Amino acid sequence: MALTGLLCAVLALAAVQIVNAVPQHNKRFACADGHITSNEVCCQLFPLVDQLQSDLFDGGECGEEAHESLRLTFHDAIGFSPTKGGGGADGSIIVFSDIETAFHANGGIDDIVDAQKQFMASHNVTINPGDFIQLAGAVGVSNCPGAPRLEFLFGRPPPAAASPDLLIPEPFDTIDTILARFSDAGFNASEVVALLGSHTVAAADTIDTTIPGTPFDSTPGLFDTQVFIEVQMRGILFPGTGGNQGEVESPVPGEIRLQSDSEVNFPTINSRTACDWQSFANNQAGFQTAFRAAMQKMAIIGHDRNSLVDCSDVIPVPNPLPATAGPHLLPDTIQGDIEQACATAPFPVLAALPGPATSVAPV
Ligand code: HEM
Incomplete structure (x- = not known):
């Protein structure tokens, strides 16, 4: 009896030690x-x-x-x-x-x-x-x-x-190749879209080497949803030389667009990702949650x-977006400049920033 009690005590102590060895989120x-x-x-x-x-x-x-x-x-x-x-x-x-x-x-x-x-x-x-x-x-x-x-x-x-x-995926890979590569590493199409949102704080040095530091959206210093909006605007120009591998036309001077980002939201090429991409256009909280979860993985x-x-x-607590930020169309553009890609829901209606068309500054 006494031996059983001792055994129980030893087992209980061992259990406490095992639990303590596991990181506890609520421990301080x-x-x-x-x-x-x-x-x-x-x-x-x-x-x-x-x-x-x-x-x-x-x-x-x-x-x-x-x-x-x-x-x-x-x-x-x-x-x-x-x-x-x-x-x-x-x-x-x-x-x-x-x-x-x-x-x-x-x-x-x-x-x-x-x-x-x-x-x-x-x-x-x-x-x-x-x-x-x-x-x-x-x-x-x-x-x-x-x-x-x-x-x-x-x-x-x-x-x-x-x-x-x-x-590592290349910007000139087909969408099928990109999704297959991510799938091989354990990611579904929705997670790929969330991860690509990282291009909201990004610029390219090597796609067009004549214009290093050219951003993918107009707000590369903000983790906002502009990349989901601006990649879906009709491409009209190359910010630099053009004809570079992995680059397609962008909507505004000073901004560069990757072929891969463009393909992800293009409906005829890829219905698997277009609606996910569009869903983040005016959903900062949803983007944050999905990005955090995909990065965690x-x-x-x-x-x-x-x-x-x-x-x-x-990890420091990030600042929220400034009050002046928020989903918008680029100055001097209209809703019709958005290329609808998702077959099941319309692109959200957004207002354009006031003022004349401006060039995006390099990072
Ligand atoms: C299909 C997948 C992807 C492709 C093809 C791709 C491609 C590229 C390319 C070509 C650049 C420009 C590099 C340069 O010229 O300097 C770039 C920049 C960047 N990428 Fe991606 N990317 C992909 C996914 C991701 C993911 C999953 C993340 C992070 C979670 C990411 C984060 C970034 C960032 C932050 C930059 C900007 C770096 C800078 O400003 O110097 N990318 N990406």
């Missing part, structure tokens, strides 16, 4: 520097986040480095296929940068890979590169007003090998969620 831990977090191991990340803000993101801007860091989260993570290999979000793009930055689809990524490598070396960063890339991406996005606060899970092991080539490709610790509370 006070770090030595005063930050509160859900798990003690997250404490080391608060100073790192401060350094990222001051030394990589120019004091907390939604600028080029923040945009590039978001792109890098994708280019590291999508390097995974159940049949072709690759470790997903493992930092291989940094550790094996000689191999991976040479992939065609990684054009222009070397700048941020170099910047993050230098940052890690000069700041004596001890976390693994797979964690660092996703942390930097989540912190960078938090600088963009209107963004959701992304999840950050901590504890990815170092990469075992470089990712194989040809796993993307950031841990190749890992078991249960092997990681939730350190999301180290």
Whole structure:
């Protein structure tokens, strides 16, 4: 009897220890520097986040480095296929940068890979590169007003090998190829649309090299829904030379449009994504929720969620969109400039910004 009681007590203690080993979302831990977090191991990340803000993101801007860091989260993570290999979000793009930055689809990524490598070396960063890339991406996005606060899970092991080539979608891929590649990595068409919303805070350097820093929408410093609106406006011009691989006509000078973004919302090419794309045009909250959920999945490709610790509370809380922002048509355009793509619902009616047509400024 006494032995049974002792056994029960030991088992109960073991159970408590097991439960304690699992990250608890509602637990609070006070770090030595005063930050509160859900798990003690997250404490080391608060100073790192401060350094990222001051030394990589120019004091907390939604600028080029923040945009590039978001792109890098994708280019590291999508390097995974159940049949072709690759470790997903493992930092291989940094550790094996000689191999991976040479992939065609990684054009222009070397700048941020170099910047993050230098940052890690000069700041004596001890976390693994797979964690660092996703942390930097989540912190960078938090600088963009209107963004959701992304999840950050901590504890990815170092990469075992470089990712194989040809796993990263290209802007000149067909929509079928793009959706098949994402599906292979575990994403459905709706999640692809949500992820492509990242092009709301984005610009291209390599599509038309005569006009580096040309944004995909008119508000590249805001995590708003303008990309879903402006990609659906009738294309009338090339902002630079034209005739570049992966580029189609855009609606306004100074703005560039990827062929892939255009195909995703074009009905005759792809009825699977056109209505999802349109649904975000005037739905900031829906876009935030869908983007956060899809990023949550993307950031841990190749890992078991249960092997990681939730350190999301180290990510700064993004500012909301300014009161002056909101879904709109470009100045001097009309509703008829929208190319209806979704077969089952009309595009939302939006007002144009006042004033004459203007060129979009580079990032
Ligand atoms: C079909 C899938 C995708 C294609 C074909 C694609 C293609 C591209 C291209 C060609 C650029 C311009 C690169 C340059 O010339 O500098 C770009 C930029 C960017 N992409 Fe994507 N992308 C895709 C999906 C994604 C996803 C899933 C994310 C993130 C979740 C993402 C985030 C970004 C960002 C933030 C930039 C801007 C980088 C900067 O401003 O420097 N992209 N993308």
